[in-house]
Amino acid sequence: MFNKKPNADYIKSRLHPVDFYRHELPDAPLKKPGWNPGGLCVFHGDNKPGSFFVNVSTGAFKCFSCGMAGGDIVAFVMSLYGLEFIEALAKLADDWGLT
Numbered sequence: 001m002f003n004k005k006p007n008a009d010y011i012k013s014r015l016h017p018v019d020f021y022r023h024e025l026p027d028a029p030l031k032k033p034g035w036n037p038g039g040l041c042v043f044h045g046d047n048k049p050g051s052f053f054v055n056v057s058t059g060a061f062k063c064f065s066c067g068m069a070g071g072d073i074v075a076f077v078m079s080l081y082g083l084e085f086i087e088a089l090a091k092l093a094d095d096w097g098l099t
């Protein structure tokens with residue numbers, strides 16, 4: 001009965017953080033493994049790059065200006081769109097065709 005339930009491990013195995021963040025942050029120079037500058041923070045009214053970072057290896061993100069942070073791309077989607085965990089998985093699955 002839960003066959004359609006989005007699975008976090010499946011989604012994370014099919015969607016690499018670097019691909020996700022290159023799509024979400026098209027202006028950010030995501031060039032190296034690990035932490036990279038993420039450009040303007042998407043969580044607050046940012047007007048100057050420098051405080052927002054994303055880890056393209058793990059999916060973690062952190063803003064040193066507004067304090068928004070999380071450990072993976074699911075947390076990013078939850079925070080950005082105000083979704084519950086399971087809703088964020090469903091959005092990722094839908095957006096990236098991982099059903």
Ligand SMILES: [Zn+2]
Nearest residue numbers: 041044063066
């Ligand atoms: Zn911020």
